[in-house]
Amino acid sequence: MDPQDRAQVLLCDLCQRAALQSHCELCQINLCKACVGEHLSDLSKRHNVVPYKHRTSPSNGNYPKCPNHNQKQCELYCEKCDIHVCSTCISSDKHHEHKLVEILKKPNFIKEILNNDLKELEKRILPTYEEIASNLNSQKPSFEEHYEKLTTAVTKQGEDCHREINIIVNKQKSEIDEMKTEHLATLNKQENEVKKIIYDVKQCIHDLKKLLDSNDVSLASAYKSRNAEFRRLPPTFNVSLPSFSLHQINTEQLHQMFGSLSALSITTEEHGYTRKTSKAETYPSVKPPLDEPELITTIDTGYNILYSVTCLSDEEIWTRGEDKIMMLYNLQGKQLKSIKTKSGNIPCDIAVTRSGDLVYTDPRTRTVNIVKNKQIQELIRLQGWTPYYVCSTSSGDLLVIMNSDDEKQSKVIRYSGSTEKQTIQYDSEGEPLYSCGDLKYISENRNLDICVADFEAHAIVVVNQAGKLRFRYIKKSFYLCGITTDSQSQILTADNNNNCIHILDQDGQFLRYIDNFDPCGLCVDTKDNLFVAEFNSGKVKKIKYM
Template structure:
């Protein structure tokens, strides 16, 4: 049976509200059960006309005036939005107001009631039902997916020594925590949908009751809720986490075992996505070394601007050269890729799948190198792409500057589709510098999904959250010579610490995720440092533009 039909199975007496109606008083326009008919007729002051409910007339009686009880309202004051009687009119209170026939007004409102009923039954209620079904489907799939995650973690743990059991249990706990948060979000919305559905059922019931009763007072007082119900609830978009395997390395047991991707949930409303992602899985906290040390130095032989890596054993570099080069840690050149245009790339990044992306200022493009084949992913008009990073979700974050150098912004792309623009703070002021120096803005995504930009022109590190809201600006340590802090390369590590290159002062600043200064890396003879990246073992790679060297530094 249609759930909306259940509301019309039984109509109750208007007096006792407990017994099914049988009769109808056409004078008073109320429904009565058998027991209440006698009580109603006992009022001899009125000439009641009680008829069987099925024989009630369809023409409504004029309602009694609220101010003049002996009068009936035959007109409707449009300005005051109330029925009025002849005495109300003669009193002058409604002088100059537009008036209409009460029956015409009732007919108009009745049509609106019928429209609301049709919309509720045919459009709004089915839409909510569909959302509820989708939510139920997602909940079932979510349960299955998390069970698969547990199985994957368990299988990986069985291949290791018994010592790894501690890590397996920790990851399972994190999975349960992530599942519970996403499940809670879905069930919360499911409960909201159920509540709205109940309210809509009640509205349908009330509307049918009003229409069946032909009660002019009820019709006149009716206030539609359809506008409220038309606003369908936002959709909670669950991005299911995954488990990433790594090769076994007893020295880096926890890190090499694998990690969960960040818990991600987005709420979609009117085409806009507000992200509420939360990073859950965090490795054990490692203290900073008092004296960071250079572990390896690789001499590339050309001026470097960027360095990036996917595996700890290999690094990609780019600089003042049309060729992007791959080296191992012994300094051996493994692969060379020439840019499609023959221009030198402004910046490079490695995607989650191990492909290379690079920006080309002159062609205004972002390009993907896959299987040594170059394909154009993004082409801009009116804007020039500068620096780029690949996010944990697989999106690309690109810093860019307008052709007139009067604007700068960060844009998030999914493939070639623009998803988000970050340009202004809550007061409408620019987040990033503009002008001739605005082309240098290295970018990195933190583990907590903050977006970190080293704004050289503003002499600041600008950090916003995933939604693009400003979290903080770091303008250098107080001990730094005023105006000398001009950050270039920027990267983040597994502890959400932010590392940025300070070329002028020949050091790297280490900040916590809230922008608090922790320490310098200033004892490693760093000169002309530009690009930075951190490998999976939390070693820092520094690209020196003048020397053409990449230095691998252990700082944790």
């Protein structure tokens, strides 16, 4: 790929070659200097061409009538009072020191409120409650084991005592059962409360979707959000589990020396769901981007061509180049391990499992292989399909991109070990989600979306955990050679044609570029440092961008 042939980052929408300089606000199109005249020559439309940096957001200009002053239009919205207001309302001082928002800055105003609430319920509140319910349920096996250990300890101590000690043994076993019953009752109570709230949240989501599908303005205007109510999460119970203290048996002081159980302690800690309000939806603990990304270190892998990099830890990275050897480096550039593929073929992609094992795909043998203690085991063998790219998920599953032998189909398969769990291939209209090309890179986002960089389609294709299409981000100048995600659920993709990395939010909105790289593979460590595998230099660069 000749660097001289690579396009600039921001291109004219008409010619797709020259850098944009202007913007037509009425046609919503970006223009280079040469194309401005051609655009203005279309006399069938009105035009308003301004410098690109002076462009403004489009608006519909339709103001609602003021309910209190019939001759006035409401150009503002009072967030505290949750109503539209006109200039006469404002002059009455009723809204003094209230936060007022220009309606024209929020197209489809009521719809936006409904959409924002729906998005918060679906993306933040409901998953948070479901996670709490899951955590409560997951505590049961561990506390069962704990109480069983207590019972065993008490029983063993009782076997070393005389017959009269059985009274104490039975008494303390009864106390354990009571504490266990109280503990279980507490967990079940909170779990039931959370499940009830989950039901209410789902009902609100259902109602909001009906409102969004309805054109009834009166119903939409009467909508009252319950999101603030749902943000107040239930208290967390901090349980201090009882323990059993062993004492040496003394028949003279049997009751005192046998041992005692500490009391079951259950306390509550109030906390709440918080949501930062801003133009863009963000997760709690948002990390702001650096104005200028900072190069932390450069690692020379020795490869002439470097394709992939994946993090084993914050201090060690696996790399894949143009030969059959996969190499592990530390951040000081020291080679720690090298693994040769079992077949002697060049691996197509590498990933690291949650347990720290290296996984690689071998298209020639149609296998996905795992390396355990330097021993290579065949994990998956396909028939009629060829595996290409792979990633490990937060649940420990593997996502494998594969093409059919006739090169007419492409799909993503989720595996648990060697067991196929899910197939992702078509959208809701029965159309293929992915192109038939074999260059596709895959990553699971923190919100469990599955993100694929489709080289041939010049697109990022994102589906949710269930495999339903969420969005496509398409740029015809894209040559996508890698993809990863960070702790903010941002999507980072390597655009080798434009020497840059695109960063999108979880909903596909473009955020920024990171320039001046020859990027191919990407990965992010636990601290949101970005590792970039440079295609021609064979170097891995560690970048701080947040």
